[in-house]
Amino acid sequence: MNKSEKKDMRTRYKSIYKSILVMGLCVVSLTVSAQKDSTIIRQVMLERDYTPTIQEASKVNIPPDIYSPVIKAKEIRFISSTPQIVLNSNQLAASAPGDIKTNVSFDTKRGYAYFGAGTHGNLEGGLGYRLVNEERDRLDLFGSYTGTNSTIDYINGKNYAASDVTAKYSNTGVNLKYQHRFEPSILSVGTSFYNTSYNYYGNSFIPASSSIASPFDVASKQGVNVFKIGLGLKSSDDSDSVIEYDGSVDYNHFSNKYGLTSLEDGVKGSVINAAVNLFTGLGSDRTVGIKGSITTQSFGRKITYLENAYHGYTNITGTPYVRFDGDNWDADLGINLSALFDVKTAFAMSPNVKASVKVTDANRLYAEIGGGVNNNTFLDILQENRYVDPISRVDYSKTYYDAKIGFLSGAVSGLEFDLFAGYKHVRRDHLYVCGSHTDGWGNVGSPVYANISTGHIGGLLKTNLLPYTDLSARIMAYFYNVKYQDAYVPVVLSESLPAAQAWGRPKFTLELNADVKPFDNLLLSLNYLVAGGRKAVEKVYNSDSWEIVNMKSINELNFKAEYKFIDWLSANIRLNNILFQKYELQYGYPLQGFNILGGVNFRF
Numbered sequence: 001m002n003k004s005e006k007k008d009m010r011t012r013y014k015s016i017y018k019s020i021l022v023m024g025l026c027v028v029s030l031t032v033s034a035q036k037d038s039t040i041i042r043q044v045m046l047e048r049d050y051t052p053t054i055q056e057a058s059k060v061n062i063p064p065d066i067y068s069p070v071i072k073a074k075e076i077r078f079i080s081s082t083p084q085i086v087l088n089s090n091q092l093a094a095s096a097p098g099d100i101k102t103n104v105s106f107d108t109k110r111g112y113a114y115f116g117a118g119t120h121g122n123l124e125g126g127l128g129y130r131l132v133n134e135e136r137d138r139l140d141l142f143g144s145y146t147g148t149n150s151t152i153d154y155i156n157g158k159n160y161a162a163s164d165v166t167a168k169y170s171n172t173g174v175n176l177k178y179q180h181r182f183e184p185s186i187l188s189v190g191t192s193f194y195n196t197s198y199n200y201y202g203n204s205f206i207p208a209s210s211s212i213a214s215p216f217d218v219a220s221k222q223g224v225n226v227f228k229i230g231l232g233l234k235s236s237d238d239s240d241s242v243i244e245y246d247g248s249v250d251y252n253h254f255s256n257k258y259g260l261t262s263l264e265d266g267v268k269g270s271v272i273n274a275a276v277n278l279f280t281g282l283g284s285d286r287t288v289g290i291k292g293s294i295t296t297q298s299f300g301r302k303i304t305y306l307e308n309a310y311h312g313y314t315n316i317t318g319t320p321y322v323r324f325d326g327d328n329w330d331a332d333l334g335i336n337l338s339a340l341f342d343v344k345t346a347f348a349m350s351p352n353v354k355a356s357v358k359v360t361d362a363n364r365l366y367a368e369i370g371g372g373v374n375n376n377t378f379l380d381i382l383q384e385n386r387y388v389d390p391i392s393r394v395d396y397s398k399t400y401y402d403a404k405i406g407f408l409s410g411a412v413s414g415l416e417f418d419l420f421a422g423y424k425h426v427r428r429d430h431l432y433v434c435g436s437h438t439d440g441w442g443n444v445g446s447p448v449y450a451n452i453s454t455g456h457i458g459g460l461l462k463t464n465l466l467p468y469t470d471l472s473a474r475i476m477a478y479f480y481n482v483k484y485q486d487a488y489v490p491v492v493l494s495e496s497l498p499a500a501q502a503w504g505r506p507k508f509t510l511e512l513n514a515d516v517k518p519f520d521n522l523l524l525s526l527n528y529l530v531a532g533g534r535k536a537v538e539k540v541y542n543s544d545s546w547e548i549v550n551m552k553s554i555n556e557l558n559f560k561a562e563y564k565f566i567d568w569l570s571a572n573i574r575l576n577n578i579l580f581q582k583y584e585l586q587y588g589y590p591l592q593g594f595n596i597l598g599g600v601n602f603r604f
Contacts, residue, residue, distance in 0.1 A: 091122055092589070109604055113603075114600065114602070116572075116597050116600075117597065120592050124597075137178075137179070138179045142174075148170075150166070150167050152590050153582070153593075155552060158208065160206055161214060165203075167199065172196075173193070173194045173195075174193050176190065185236060186233070187232070189232075193228075195225050197221045198222055200441035200444060201589065202586065202588035203443055204218075207541060216440065217262055221257075222257060222258055224255070224257070227254075228253075229250065230249065230250030230251070233246075234246035243278055245276065247274075247277070248273075249273065249274040250272070251272050252272070253270045254269060256390060260391060266303070267393075269310070273294070275293040276291070277290075277292075278291075286324055286325070288323075289322075291321070298313075305391055311342060311343050315396070316339045317337065317339075319335065319337070329356065333352075335350070336348070336352050336371060348373055352372075354367070360411070362411040363407070365407055372399055376397065376430070398428065415461075416462045417459065418461075421458075424454050426453075431504065433445075433536070433539075434536060447487075448487075454478060457477050458477065461473045470515040472513045475508070478508065496544070496546065497537055499537075503537055504535075504551070504586070508532055509532075511528070511530075512527070521564040522561070522564075523562045525560040525561075529556050530554060554581075570600070571601070572599055572601075573599075574596070576596070577595060
């Protein structure tokens with residue numbers, strides 16, 4: 001293949017990638033974080049076209065447009081990490097420190113604004129504008145707000161001293177991003193500020209018969225500030241460089257307003273991330289390269305109740321790899337090598353191998369064995385469970401292997417299915433149990449550590465055979481083997497717990513989605529999610545004993561309608577938790593019941 005043909009191919013690929021990106025951002029994806037080992041994660045900010053995390057926010061290069069209702073296939077990926085469910089209804093369970101409405105190709109309109117309000121005191125809003133929109137330069141300023149202030153009934157509240165509680169949450173984000181293209185490279189610079197505040201409103205499970213007044217603080221609002229500045233440099237798609245590159249570095253400074261009580265200062269510190277990918281082609285069917293990354297976390301102000309509770313942490317990882325692209329098959333062969341500097345220095349090695357082969361033009365077999373280190377930094381845990389016990393940071397974990405195999409078929413036009421299974425093993429993974437202090441916040445998620453093996457089997461079905469309709473369904477079953485592991489910094493002694501189980505994680509999940517477009521400017525969406533078989537462990541009030549509790553299944557039905565009036569104006573309404581179900585994500589923290597939210601979107 002000569003240089004001109006390679007350049008044409010890159011141009012075609014670039015066009016395809018851009019099209020895929022725009023399509024992907026126009027729907028609410030069922031997001032899976034492949035390298036996180038956490039309890040069920042619900043990114044349940046009021047529904048957006050896209051909700052990036054702190055790390056993902058650096059990838060956003062164009063401000064959003066109004067959502068244009070277009071039916072496209074849902075992107076539903078099988079789960080290979082800890083079971084996760086993505087719902088789009090309830091602000092209280094949202095765990096991202098920032099939420100930015102981002103979408104789409106940009107035309108002559110350079111700004112956007114949106115506003116929404118609903119029951120339970122739910123509010124959302126955002127504003128953004130492209131200050132510079134030149135061929136080589138882009139400068140974007142955008143921000144968002146979401147919040148709620150809602151009275152919520154505890155599950156089985158009549159059994160406890162408090163039957164309901166006021167749950168408070170708000171999140172504000174402001175971002176400034178600049179991108180400059182100078183051949184053969186693209187430079188990106190960005191900065192952002194996020195603030196999230198919330199109260200520890202979880203049930204402390206004080207019996208109704210108790211004559212003791214609750215010593216716990218469910219009114220004060222914890223506050224977290226995160227300031228970020230980042231820099232990225234990568235080779236452009238049409239670069240003729242022998243060695244191509246993609247690198248980034250960012251600095252994040254964070255601070256907690258409070259520590260173990262509202263009378264104490266919280267922790268503050270920083271996380272620095274750096275990553276680079278260097279690669280080059282060997283002929284038309286091979287690519288060789290090496291990826292490298294450094295994550296380091298340090299703390300300035302600390303909570304000092306436990307020794308080494310806020311010890312510094314550094315992870316240095318290198319991944320050499322080779323990629324093969326055949327006519328009917330492709331494969332990635334690599335290995336992750338990590339050096340870890342924590343309370344103890346350690347090393348880790350894990351595979352990074354992927355392969356797929358076409359059985360026929362419409363059928364494909366695929367397999368993957370991955371792994372790596374899960375850093376579990378302060379910012380990672382903030383997104384996973386904001387109600388975690390602030391007495392100590394959560395230890396890192398190591399995914400020794402994460403294997404999966406599957407069969408994907410689209411033999412029937414308009415009908416696709418994916419059958420898959422997998423097994424993974426994580427060392428020093430963390431689970432949350434319902435712990436509490438004698439004074440302070442009360443119900444917080446206290447980490448207990450375990451070596452956890454997780455098997456899963458499931459299937460995914462997608463079809464657009466019904467006129468004007470897109471349907472998708474996914475069902476999963478999970479199997480666990482849990483063996484407690486000593487922690488570097490023990491918060492809960494595992495030997496005091498009544499059993500070793502995968503606390504908070506489901507044994508099965510079901511997701512159904514339907515998008516209907518009866519005419520051009522109207523999109524109707526129905527979403528149904530179920531997760532069952534979860535168990536929690538609760539410390540009996542005023543006792544050293546624990547008891548096992550069956551958590552109520554997640555069982556949620558949501559509806560959304562969106563109508564585009566004219567090019568610059570659209571409106572939507574969302575009916576969430578239509579079945580009026582009560583359940584928790586983190587044990588003791590009930591989520592909102594039935595709620596309605598409506599909003600409008602503008603571009604200018």
